Amino acid sequence: MSRLNLDDFSELIERPDSGVRRDAEERRERLTVPPGALGRLDELGEWLAAAQGAVPVRPVERPKAVLFAGDHGVAALDVSGRPAGTAHTLVRAVLDGASPVAVLARRAGVPVRVVDAGLDCDPELLPEDVVRHRVRRGSGRIDIEDALTAAEAERAVRLGMAVADEEADSGTDLVVLGDLSVGGTTVAATLIAALCGTDASVVTGRGGAGIDDLAWMRKCAAVRDALRRARPVLGDQLELLATVGGADFAAMTGFLLQAAVRRMPVVLDGVVSAACALVAQRAAFRAPDWWLAGQVSGEPAQAKAFDRMALNPLLDHGVTVGEGTGALLALPLVQAAAALAAELPLRPDQPRAEDASGEGGSD
Secondary structure: OOOOOHHHHHHHOOOOOHHHHHHHHHHHHOEOOOOOOOOHHHHHHHHHHHHHOOOOOOOOOOEEEEEEEEEEHHHHHOOOOOOOOOHHHHHHHHHOOOOHHHHHHHHHOOOEEEEEEEOOOOHHHOOHHHHOOOOOOOEOOOOOOOOOOHHHHHHHHHHHHHHHHHHHHOOOOEEEEEEEEEOHHHHHHHHHHHHHOOOHHHHOOOOOOOOOHHHHHHHHHHHHHHHHHHHHHOOOHHHHHHHHOOHHHHHHHHHHHHHHHOOOOEEEOOHHHHHHHHHHHHHOOOHHHHEEEOEOOOOHHHHHHHHHHOOOOOEOOOOOOOOOHHHHHHHHHHHHHHHHHHHOOEOOOOOOOOOOOOOOOOO
8 A cells, every 4th residue: 555645635535616706696686685794604505505515405414423542652741631641531422422422423413423532541441332443542742652553553544544535435425523631732833833833822712611720730741742753844734734723633533534425524623633634734825725613622722723724714602622512503594595595485576497416496
């Protein structure tokens, strides 16, 4: 197998269909509801039409929440609100239906898929379909050592690509992307600081579990030390993920890139998915056109990443729990935008037209 080069995705990823988007905008001008009256829902409907290549836009009927799980060695520095090596408890809560994302997904009828990329636990603690793709047990302590070997980083990226292909092939029409990690926000802050050229204190937040001032200072120091290791490898995204990323980060990056290749829209959640998206953007500049920012998590690094990618979050409700929860909360807005764009009637003076896909149908 030839060595994976993430830069190759730049040639593979196309933007959503701009011609279809123009058709969707023109159709919007002919609806009974005045232009601008639906605010950002109009923009969402047009974006989704371009992603689908269809006017009127089709409803989002088969969404899926995909959560990548992993533990990070840097959590041993007491930089997280949870003990190191306990991400498997987050996974178990999701599988048992006892976590926020599980509750919301159940109410919305959205299936949840958990992928163990690098949990630090005995595989017997979790179902086989969760742990079977694990790249390694935990990731290295990024302030003093590499998170992964080069081979492990490539394997993790290919895992994410394979998951994206499986979802696209199964008919998933939109993915809510999240993470289940301990130490993940420290890794995310490092990646975003490295890619945005900022200092540790600018990007370091308090994580979804919340930490006190002393832990925040330890976290800043860990990000600062990891940044020194990250900067020399900024020219190679795969090496960057191996040096200061982790198996779950590499897998999520591969997922995002391959989802864009397969023209499958993704709603990003917290700072971890934002960091992976920023790495993916570095490899393929068109990729962010396939993503939505679901929510503001309160992490300064997330704001930096979304700003760099020109992504404007849909929600700001102060939800910091992570795990895909905020992105799942944004899903009804996307579904509402699609329904309004497709089902609102045209003004009586407007002719009926076939959709832009060439298939006959009524508006």
